[in-house]
Amino acid sequence: MSVETQRAAHLVADSETMRWKYLDQIRRNPGPLTDPMAVEEEFLAQFEKFKIFGAGGLGCEILKNLAMSKFKDIHVIDMDTIDISNLNRQFLFRKSDVGKFKAEVAARFVEQRVKGVKITAHNNRIQDFDDEFYKQFQLVICGLDSIEARRWINAMLVSIAEEAEDPDGIKPLIDGGTEGFKGQARVILPSITSCIECQLDMHAPRAAVPLCTIASIPRQPEHCVEWAHVIAWEEEKPFPKLDKDDPEHVTWIYQKALKRAEEFNIPGITYSLTQGTIKNIIPAIASTNAIIAAACCNEAFKIATNSAPCLGFENNYMMYSGNDSIYTYTFKHEKKEDCPVCGREARPLEADPNMTLQDLLDSLALRPEAQLKKPSIRAEGKTLYMQVPQSLEEQTRPNLSKSLKDLGLENGQEVVVTDPAFPLEFNFYFRFKAAESS
Amino acid sequence: MTEILAQTPPILHGPSDKERKYDRQLRLWAASGQAALEAANILLINSGPGTAGIETLKNLVLPGIGKFTIADNALVQEVDLGVNFFLDESSLGKSRAQCCTELLLELNPEVDGSWNSTVTDTASLQKLLDVPEIFTMIMYSLPLQPEMIQAIETYGRQHGTPLVAIHSVGFYSYFRIALPGTFPIVDTHPDETATTDLRLLSPWPELSKFASEMTKDIENLDHHEHGHIPMVVILLYYLNIWKEEHNGAYPTAYSEKTAFRELVSKAMRRDNPEGGEENFEEAVAAVMKHVVAPSVPSSLKQVFEYEHNDEQQSKSSFWIIAEALKQFYAEHQRLPVAGGLPDMKAQSNVYIRLQNIYKEKARQDANDVFSRAQQISGGENIDRAEVELFCTNARFIKLINTTGEEPPSMGQIIERELGNDEISAIAGPEMPMSLISIYLALSVLSSTSVASADDIIAAVCEKAPTLNNNERLAQVAQELSRAAGGELHNISAVIGGMVAQEIIKIITKQYIPIDNTCIFDGIESRCQVLRL
Numbered sequence A: 001m002s003v004e005t006q007r008a009a010h011l012v013a014d015s016e017t018m019r020w021k022y023l024d025q026i027r028r029n030p031g032p033l034t035d036p037m038a039v040e041e042e043f044l045a046q047f048e049k050f051k052i053f054g055a056g057g058l059g060c061e062i063l064k065n066l067a068m069s070k071f072k073d074i075h076v077i078d079m080d081t082i083d084i085s086n087l088n089r090q091f092l093f094r095k096s097d098v099g100k101f102k103a104e105v106a107a108r109f110v111e112q113r114v115k116g117v118k119i120t121a122h123n124n125r126i127q128d129f130d131d132e133f134y135k136q137f138q139l140v141i142c143g144l145d146s147i148e149a150r151r152w153i154n155a156m157l158v159s160i161a162e163e164a165e166d167p168d169g170i171k172p173l174i175d176g177g178t179e180g181f182k183g184q185a186r187v188i189l190p191s192i193t194s195c196i197e198c199q200l201d202m203h204a205p206r207a208a209v210p211l212c213t214i215a216s217i218p219r220q221p222e223h224c225v226e227w228a229h230v231i232a233w234e235e236e237k238p239f240p241k242l243d244k245d246d247p248e249h250v251t252w253i254y255q256k257a258l259k260r261a262e263e264f265n266i267p268g269i270t271y272s273l274t275q276g277t278i279k280n281i282i283p284a285i286a287s288t289n290a291i292i293a294a295a296c297c298n299e300a301f302k303i304a305t306n307s308a309p310c311l312g313f314e315n316n317y318m319m320y321s322g323n324d325s326i327y328t329y330t331f332k333h334e335k336k337e338d339c340p341v342c343g344r345e346a347r348p349l350e351a352d353p354n355m356t357l358q359d360l361l362d363s364l365a366l367r368p369e370a371q372l373k374k375p376s377i378r379a380e381g382k383t384l385y386m387q388v389p390q391s392l393e394e395q396t397r398p399n400l401s402k403s404l405k406d407l408g409l410e411n412g413q414e415v416v417v418t419d420p421a422f423p424l425e426f427n428f429y430f431r432f433k434a435a436e437s438s
Numbered sequence B: 001m002t003e004i005l006a007q008t009p010p011i012l013h014g015p016s017d018k019e020r021k022y023d024r025q026l027r028l029w030a031a032s033g034q035a036a037l038e039a040a041n042i043l044l045i046n047s048g049p050g051t052a053g054i055e056t057l058k059n060l061v062l063p064g065i066g067k068f069t070i071a072d073n074a075l076v077q078e079v080d081l082g083v084n085f086f087l088d089e090s091s092l093g094k095s096r097a098q099c100c101t102e103l104l105l106e107l108n109p110e111v112d113g114s115w116n117s118t119v120t121d122t123a124s125l126q127k128l129l130d131v132p133e134i135f136t137m138i139m140y141s142l143p144l145q146p147e148m149i150q151a152i153e154t155y156g157r158q159h160g161t162p163l164v165a166i167h168s169v170g171f172y173s174y175f176r177i178a179l180p181g182t183f184p185i186v187d188t189h190p191d192e193t194a195t196t197d198l199r200l201l202s203p204w205p206e207l208s209k210f211a212s213e214m215t216k217d218i219e220n221l222d223h224h225e226h227g228h229i230p231m232v233v234i235l236l237y238y239l240n241i242w243k244e245e246h247n248g249a250y251p252t253a254y255s256e257k258t259a260f261r262e263l264v265s266k267a268m269r270r271d272n273p274e275g276g277e278e279n280f281e282e283a284v285a286a287v288m289k290h291v292v293a294p295s296v297p298s299s300l301k302q303v304f305e306y307e308h309n310d311e312q313q314s315k316s317s318f319w320i321i322a323e324a325l326k327q328f329y330a331e332h333q334r335l336p337v338a339g340g341l342p343d344m345k346a347q348s349n350v351y352i353r354l355q356n357i358y359k360e361k362a363r364q365d366a367n368d369v370f371s372r373a374q375q376i377s378g379g380e381n382i383d384r385a386e387v388e389l390f391c392t393n394a395r396f397i398k399l400i401n402t403t404g405e406e407p408p409s410m411g412q413i414i415e416r417e418l419g420n421d422e423i424s425a426i427a428g429p430e431m432p433m434s435l436i437s438i439y440l441a442l443s444v445l446s447s448t449s450v451a452s453a454d455d456i457i458a459a460v461c462e463k464a465p466t467l468n469n470n471e472r473l474a475q476v477a478q479e480l481s482r483a484a485g486g487e488l489h490n491i492s493a494v495i496g497g498m499v500a501q502e503i504i505k506i507i508t509k510q511y512i513p514i515d516n517t518c519i520f521d522g523i524e525s526r527c528q529v530l531r532l
Ligand SMILES: [Zn+2]
Pocket: A194, A195, A196, A197, A198, A199, A335, A336, A339, A340, A341, A342, A343
């Protein structure tokens, strides 16, 4: 090595040392709560190899924070392309980027801004990869918009942890989500602590408006929008396929809704309400995303460096609300022994023996603890209803209109529910309501 | 293809590019809030590592703040690149204010930004503050020379400018807001479930008439009609029956309400094909929450009882409308009807008529308050829309930073917090320990960036002797000194998000800002808000 290159190498090393002065100060000087192992040279060196996986709508914030936490090997996944409505918070994107892949643009931006970080972009859905892919990471951090995607990655990481023979199989899952001025950040140690599925009832789905209200007795502007969206669209098919992001399509629905609302004297239809209703838009702002993503990345940094105690074994969930002053509630969400993903026991399924199988299946979508939209169900030795394949669907369809009692189902009997959105089975047992006196 | 195009009418009120860009935030603070943001001019006086202030600005530039200025005399060094994202290699050696301004401006072409690298002492700061434009809000990062802080505070008092001090070191951080005088908020955005105001125990003639007409032959209605009586009407009808059976008294005690609920539940038809009635179920479910006598919440009482010590303040539209509302309440012994009606099972036309009865009453009440406001000196030009919003939100109006009452001293606050900690120690994790020691320890570092744990403890105990030998303080001091004045990006990003939320709430006068200090513990991942 020439003197020149040696000097250059020294300079790079010096600038690297200077650059991370604040962060290394924390890592090399233990605090009163720091695990002593954190400052051992061997452990300090391991951090450089830490491989981390990020996903979801908080991706811009997460990438920035991970890169600024000195993580060097980051994978990011997002199948979405950039929409103009992202620009008020997803700060790595510009107007000229609209239409490009989010993961790609974000990765290149942060690589350029922060020297020495390697970011691998995947323009995919998280479900496109299998366990072999996810096993390469030490930690997964996500701010996914959809509960389905959260449940999927959770189930994946729990199954990796359960199959693993050593602690390396435990890939902590850090999850963040926001809505308006509110949000939450949580840390899951798969198979050890309460998982996303254990916590599902924290995110109850919104009650759907009954179809008869939409079809015949609308009272709210949203009812008129749903009528235009579901009924008028099906009848008239103005475009081959509804694209909720196409202003022309939204305008069609908006105007249909407006006409219907005029008919019933219902005030309050706007374009914005129309779009919000059909897309189920959740308000989102830069500042809340910043808080939640940084709280998540702070946990990732603490887990990777041991520089201070992290959320996980004890408290594992932080709720944040900024509507009325600032309020956080950081607590321990307990693991559920009957969790379909990380637990071992079947869960009770409250039901009325006189209800039809169809009613039971419909209710699974709404029950906070299940939230299954395309359930198939079987009891020991008999298939009650299957969504696929088609032949089986046709065979089992007549069961839908029969009552549970007529199907021979009994109180306490176990049933298995599956749903194409989840790589696992849900075990329930019936807990019949005492017949009401009528 | 042409057929489809011909069918599609032209876009009537499709959103503009700007509305599309800001769609997700307009759903939170509407066009009025956005206009306030776009008119705002924010000054950041930066110091130390200075990341928290820049992260705050990022979260304000994105939603489209009007203008910002960064005052910072530092030149960019290698260490800045490890903590501040809005700098890169090409920034080394240049003005930090300039480089951050340029990279922040890339985020939103609609925002103006400028920078100043000459502020090094009180004189140069004064020069910056003396510019003719008035700053809407000023943030400053700690540590900062005490004389400079005084100059900023003087500016705040003179111009009524809210100030925010931010301090972030290692895993700990806090920010403190100084509002100029009492800060009232009308548009507090309460949870939707809390806003329903049905006046079931004090119906007005139009509402009673509507209900009695609908129910005059209730037993003989067919199943369809009976199953579509709105729950408001059901409750009004059975409340009348209850009254007749109870010497004209409404059910008010818990046991009476339970009995009343039973009465409504028994009236549900179960001999219909559905075996029950959704509207009666809604009525039963509404009893505990909505069969209540109207009352004045304590936050509004505070508004009614407020004594002005500032003549100018009492002339603001808020206080004129508040006075008018107080007169309204004195005369009618009730608040104006809010006017909203939640969705309930009903025929469309019935629901719309009922909705209009509530709306009409709200309009009349607002008119009453409006004409009272116009009679008050200074109220001649009061805005009707403002009165309407005031009446609708009357139960949720809030005062922040109320002046007048003697605030507790720091010594009293510390005593109270330590007392709470003794209770928490017994209560367990449900009641977290106070974070005040983080604030006190950080305060020691507000004019000097580095101090040993012992120095921090000594300085805190000098002002607060009760903390002598306090274990928690010792821990916090060690944790802080460990950081040697450095920031952690994640902690500064958290606090930058919180400060931005608060600035948005103050500028838009929507939602409720903190009163007045928020402390963040990045080890335990939680906050505490204290009025200090
Ligand atoms: Zn679980």
